[in-house]
Amino acid sequence: MFTKPLNTLLILMVTMPILGWVTYKKKYRKIRGLYAVLGLSVTAYFLYELYLEVSEKGNLRSCSLPFGACLDIDMLSIFMALIYVMIGLLAAAYSVKYMERDTGLTEYYTLLLGMVAGMMGVTFAGDFFTLFVFWELMSLTSYALVAFRKERWAPIEAGFKYLIMSAAGGATILLAMSFLYGMTGTLNFADIATGLGSVASNEWLFVTLTLIIVGFGVKAAIVPFHTWLPDAHPEAPAPISALLSGVLVPTGAYALIRVLLLVFGSIQSVWQMTLLVFAVLTMFVGNLMALLQDDIKRLLAFSTIAQMGYILFGFSIASQQGLTGSLFHIMNHAIMKSLLFLCAGAFVHQVGTRDLRKLEGIRQTMPVTSMLLAIGAVAIAAIPPLNGFWSEWMIVLAGIEAEMLPYSALMIINILLSVAYYLRLIYVIVLKEPTPVSKKATEVPLSMLIPIIILAALCIIIGVYPGPFVALAQQAANATLGL
Amino acid sequence: MIPLSYYIMGAIALYIVGMYCLAVKRNMIRLVIGIEILINAAHLNFIAFSAHRSPSFIDPLGHSIVIMSIVFAGCVTAVALTIVTYAYKHYGTLDVRKLRRLRW
Numbered sequence: 001m002f003t004k005p006l007n008t009l010l011i012l013m014v015t016m017p018i019l020g021w022v023t024y025k026k027k028y029r030k031i032r033g034l035y036a037v038l039g040l041s042v043t044a045y046f047l048y049e050l051y052l053e054v055s056e057k058g059n060l061r062s063c064s065l066p067f068g069a070c071l072d073i074d075m076l077s078i079f080m081a082l083i084y085v086m087i088g089l090l091a092a093a094y095s096v097k098y099m100e101r102d103t104g105l106t107e108y109y110t111l112l113l114g115m116v117a118g119m120m121g122v123t124f125a126g127d128f129f130t131l132f133v134f135w136e137l138m139s140l141t142s143y144a145l146v147a148f149r150k151e152r153w154a155p156i157e158a159g160f161k162y163l164i165m166s167a168a169g170g171a172t173i174l175l176a177m178s179f180l181y182g183m184t185g186t187l188n189f190a191d192i193a194t195g196l197g198s199v200a201s202n203e204w205l206f207v208t209l210t211l212i213i214v215g216f217g218v219k220a221a222i223v224p225f226h227t228w229l230p231d232a233h234p235e236a237p238a239p240i241s242a243l244l245s246g247v248l249v250p251t252g253a254y255a256l257i258r259v260l261l262l263v264f265g266s267i268q269s270v271w272q273m274t275l276l277v278f279a280v281l282t283m284f285v286g287n288l289m290a291l292l293q294d295d296i297k298r299l300l301a302f303s304t305i306a307q308m309g310y311i312l313f314g315f316s317i318a319s320q321q322g323l324t325g326s327l328f329h330i331m332n333h334a335i336m337k338s339l340l341f342l343c344a345g346a347f348v349h350q351v352g353t354r355d356l357r358k359l360e361g362i363r364q365t366m367p368v369t370s371m372l373l374a375i376g377a378v379a380i381a382a383i384p385p386l387n388g389f390w391s392e393w394m395i396v397l398a399g400i401e402a403e404m405l406p407y408s409a410l411m412i413i414n415i416l417l418s419v420a421y422y423l424r425l426i427y428v429i430v431l432k433e434p435t436p437v438s439k440k441a442t443e444v445p446l447s448m449l450i451p452i453i454i455l456a457a458l459c460i461i462i463g464v465y466p467g468p469f470v471a472l473a474q475q476a477a478n479a480t481l482g483l
Numbered sequence: 484m485i486p487l488s489y490y491i492m493g494a495i496a497l498y499i500v501g502m503y504c505l506a507v508k509r510n511m512i513r514l515v516i517g518i519e520i521l522i523n524a525a526h527l528n529f530i531a532f533s534a535h536r537s538p539s540f541i542d543p544l545g546h547s548i549v550i551m552s553i554v555f556a557g558c559v560t561a562v563a564l565t566i567v568t569y570a571y572k573h574y575g576t577l578d579v580r581k582l583r584r585l586r587w
Binding site: 129132133136139140143144147150153156157159160161163164167168170171172174175177178179181182185186187 | 491494498501502505511514518521522524525526528529531532533536542544545547548551552555558559562563566567569570573574579582
């Protein structure tokens with residue numbers, strides 16, 4: 001029906017409640033988590049098979065209407081899906097221990113698998129219909145996951161805010177789709193592009209462009225529409241924060257650039273300027289706000305907004321190098337930000353607070369987690385030789401080559417701002433004298449440490465050997481541009 | 484037959500009403516209704532376009548996406564009303580302006 005990896009995820013999602021019902025007894029609680037981890041590993045294997053198939057035969061197009069969906073899988077889809085499955089797998093493995101005190105784990109894993117399936121479907125979509133269906137699947141599951149700890153007030157408030165903003169964004173996308181449908185009579189990306197080629201650029205095209213940027217911009221946390229993010233990310237459970245921040249927000253940027261390049265290629269100069277302005281605004285707001293935070297997860301959430309600014313800047317250049325840099329940065333950002341959120345989650349799990357003033361000097365009692373957090377912070381602050389440096393450097397260079405020197409300079413200023421607050425984070429966690437709260441902490445169990453260690457190892461490996469990963473991102477960028 | 488432009492004007496008016504509702508109303512359930520109005524504006528547009536594609540022919544694609552989208556709108560409303568119920572339990576009010584403990 002869909003492809004093998006996506007089918008696997010959907011089957012897992014449907015069978016999880018049955019498994020939850022069978023293993024209702026208390027001593028079988030962990031089976032659900034292990035099932036999710038196992039299922040995501042199988043998905044990763046199928047995705048590898050699909051990767052081999054796509055790299056051999058080129059794009060996979062199938063429009064088996066009315067019983068299937070319209071799919072169009074190229075290297076970019078595979079590249080993004082690979083990141084989703086990797087982060088989803090590590091988040092699920094982390095959840096086994098992290099969520100042990102919560103109830104409703106069956107729903108939790110069902111929603112988690114649904115979210116990964118939704119994101120993968122968005123990247124595999126070949127027409128707006130399929131994209132919208134999976135977009136809504138992804139959004140719906142993420143609303144429920146943000147408000148998952150319903151017995152506390154903060155997740156409910158953050159979840160409601162997120163739901164209202166994101167659902168309004170979804171409705172805006174639907175309105176834009178209806179205009180595109182009215183102009184061309186189809187919803188297939190390729191057909192819309194050829195249909196719009198014959199339509200002279202009229203005012204409706206610009207109305208549609210605005211609606212598309214606003215609608216996807218809400219998910220991508222472009223600055224005037226970002227206000228849900230700093231509330232929703234800290235209040236979700238840590239593995240979900242990692243998934244939201246690492247992969248769900250970049251999915252918005254992915255969908256935006258996919259639609260803009262495929263459908264609005266004829267008015268590229270218009271949306272390039274718009275995105276550029278939004279990107280610079282997003283960087284500055286994210287970084288300046290992050291400087292002021294005392295809550296560790298809120299700091300990381302604002303940093304996500306800033307990183308989205310860098311990614312959008314690379315996309316708005318729309319050259320091969322800019323896209324390669326941005327896609328490589330999406331991958332690096334997913335790894336680094338998941339690492340940081342999972343470390344923050346480890347502190348919350350052991351100490352029960354997110355306040356940086358109470359977490360001072362926690363290195364003395366949680367040495368391994370603190371060191372891993374420091375690796376992530378150094379990587380995301382773009383300090384060589386870790387992975388964040390390479391991708392941010394590539395975006396800056398692409399900006400200079402495209403004769404956008406002032407914007408590249410603004411991005412370098414922003415990277416320096418981010419160094420300031422990440423060094424502060426390292427200073428607070430590692431160097432300060434411990435407080436009474438952090439003295440009582442103990443190191444997290446091994447099953448939570450393993451996902452964090454894998455992510456930190458990836459940071460170092462990609463930093464030292466960026467070659468193969470850059471090549472993969474470049475293949476994806478070439479597929480986007482149709483080279 | 485009513486011209487197409489009337490429908491588009493109606494849809495845009497509905498969209499503006501929905502956005503107004505989201506921006507101004509204080510009751511949480513009204514906000515959920517505002518979301519529904521926004522989605523229905525897009526639905527109206529789809530149906531109008533599919534009917535006006537060509538004379539004496541109605542394009543089924545527009546209708547099928549509207550039916551799918553109605554299902555999703557129902558799901559969104561269900562999740563939203565669940566969250567509203569919990570918010571009422573925590574805050575004892577449906578006034579959305581009381582939900583501002585999460586500032587900065």
